[in-house]
Amino acid sequence: MIHLEICSGTACYVMGGGALLLLAEELPADLAGQVLVTGSPCLELCRNPLGDRKAPFVKINGRIHSSATVESVIEALREARDED
Amino acid sequence: MKIDATVRRRRDLMSQVIRCYTHDELFPGLTLLPLKMVPKSSSSCTTFSEREKVRSRILPILGVDPDGNQEEPEEILLDIRRFLKPKRNEGPLLTISAESCDGCPDGQVLVTDSCRGCEAESCRTVCPRGAVSIVNGKSFIDQEACISCGLCIRACRFTAIVKLEKPCRKVCPTNALSQDEQGIMHIDEKKCIACGACYNSCPFGAVTPVSELRYVIDILQSQRKVSAVIAPSCVGQYPGTMGQLITALKRLGFACVYDVALGADMIAAAEAEEWKEAEEEGSLLLSSCCPAYQNYLSQRLIELQPSVSHSPSPMVALAGQLKERDPECAVVFIGPCIAKKDEARKTDCVDYVLTFEELGALLVASAIDVQELEETVGFDMVPSPEARGFAISGGVLKALSRMQKEGFPLEHGITVEGFSFETIRTLKQAVMDETSFIELMACEGGCINGPGISCTSKITKRKLLADIAQGDETVSVGQKRA
Ligand code: FES
Numbered sequence: 001m002i003h004l005e006i007c008s009g010t011a012c013y014v015m016g017g018g019a020l021l022l023l024a025e026e027l028p029a030d031l032a033g034q035v036l037v038t039g040s041p042c043l044e045l046c047r048n049p050l051g052d053r054k055a056p057f058v059k060i061n062g063r064i065h066s067s068a069t070v071e072s073v074i075e076a077l078r079e080a081r082d083e084d
Numbered sequence: 085m086k087i088d089a090t091v092r093r094r095r096d097l098m099s100q101v102i103r104c105y106t107h108d109e110l111f112p113g114l115t116l117l118p119l120k121m122v123p124k125s126s127s128s129c130t131t132f133s134e135r136e137k138v139r140s141r142i143l144p145i146l147g148v149d150p151d152g153n154q155e156e157p158e159e160i161l162l163d164i165r166r167f168l169k170p171k172r173n174e175g176p177l178l179t180i181s182a183e184s185c186d187g188c189p190d191g192q193v194l195v196t197d198s199c200r201g202c203e204a205e206s207c208r209t210v211c212p213r214g215a216v217s218i219v220n221g222k223s224f225i226d227q228e229a230c231i232s233c234g235l236c237i238r239a240c241r242f243t244a245i246v247k248l249e250k251p252c253r254k255v256c257p258t259n260a261l262s263q264d265e266q267g268i269m270h271i272d273e274k275k276c277i278a279c280g281a282c283y284n285s286c287p288f289g290a291v292t293p294v295s296e297l298r299y300v301i302d303i304l305q306s307q308r309k310v311s312a313v314i315a316p317s318c319v320g321q322y323p324g325t326m327g328q329l330i331t332a333l334k335r336l337g338f339a340c341v342y343d344v345a346l347g348a349d350m351i352a353a354a355e356a357e358e359w360k361e362a363e364e365e366g367s368l369l370l371s372s373c374c375p376a377y378q379n380y381l382s383q384r385l386i387e388l389q390p391s392v393s394h395s396p397s398p399m400v401a402l403a404g405q406l407k408e409r410d411p412e413c414a415v416v417f418i419g420p421c422i423a424k425k426d427e428a429r430k431t432d433c434v435d436y437v438l439t440f441e442e443l444g445a446l447l448v449a450s451a452i453d454v455q456e457l458e459e460t461v462g463f464d465m466v467p468s469p470e471a472r473g474f475a476i477s478g479g480v481l482k483a484l485s486r487m488q489k490e491g492f493p494l495e496h497g498i499t500v501e502g503f504s505f506e507t508i509r510t511l512k513q514a515v516m517d518e519t520s521f522i523e524l525m526a527c528e529g530g531c532i533n534g535p536g537i538s539c540t541s542k543i544t545k546r547k548l549l550a551d552i553a554q555g556d557e558t559v560s561v562g563q564k565r566a
Contacts, residue, residue: 008323010444010452010453011453014322014448014539015087015092015095015096018322018538018540018543019540019543022543041453041455054096
């Protein structure tokens, strides 16, 4: 099981993290049933707004991904699956 | 609306500019922002122009119309205080940053690489101007002769011919955008109905509303009592619960928070009555709540204006009552709509308007994390479930339908969304046929899909419908609806 944690702190949420929460139901067939999607309190990565890494943040099996979009997260989930 | 890189960039910039403002770090803070946001690249020319773009977009966030000043954005930022007007801008509601506008092509019909050079040559034969010829085995369009009629586009069976269109111009329902000699777009204030469609259409992020955030921050820090009236479509726009959002607004300094649906409750009965009268007279009633549509009517369908309901919009109904109770209090409307900024200017009961996106930036800049807050128990007054439904297209019709007596021809009421060719035809026909009520919505899907939303309307729609269904149940189990 792949663990996808979507940051639902306000900064991430308004930067697109909110829409990512829909991912749980929109997973493509090859990933469906293999991903546990949970929301997470602020991961505290948003505190440095001028850093290279930007909100929204997600964690996939503990690994951080920034500027997350539906597409980039699905891509990263596939990678995580293939690594296993 | 998709939250793409352009949207994320503008939200990021918005919250950083607001942070500079609230922390009283306008100078040198604002002048440093473009340098930090656009690191030096190999080409100093691109670095310069990218930074210039950022500069020009900082201004409208602070309520400064870049077009309203002679100075370059850089000069303005060096002495920003001088340009911050103490009173709300009466200028344009939306501006286009000339620095960011790509001046992209418009109207040209081009043959792409997908052209197979087929035997049919339907593009060539169909062209009324003889503009298409075959060059090196492929179709070629002579731009001088082409009149952009698009016949060849439809004739091609490989969809190899495309028409280039400026995304902003394409979505503008009133043709309010025009280009200068460089192809840079400008908004004609007189034609603009403030629907906000161009805002999210530009992939260069060149279109920006002239924000009132700064004024809101100022009154929140003042001694004045400030009430927030928030649109029912706020559900799902931020993390956490409604009660937590109310707490967040109080943290920001709002004394009271009201659901705009209360205003919908105030007007629904009168508007239902107007519909009944229209039905009896065989005339037509148009809903009055969507300000962008009202602007559209006043420009393009003047003949329909007398049919508009006399009821004020829910925002004005509620704000009017708040002002009546306490003339000293300031009222800030928070919603998904840009046209409400225009409507607010035309009344004296709404002081300022923020979009959900702007409130989001303010929360982020203020480091308020909604879902970590304790709950404030509900709104000060609770609206009816169907009044909250006004936010979803079809909701006004539903609410008014419920108020009609049995046997009323409810099928004479319809909902019209957007400004497509078909919708306008429906509108024009409605005067002649049996239609007696039309709910007008500029945004497809209703207010939940407005240009100023912060999270996808899909989540809002689902949560709101669930809330309404739940509310309906409690009402039917409990007391009768008023
Ligand atoms: S809100 Fe996501 S890291 Fe802070």
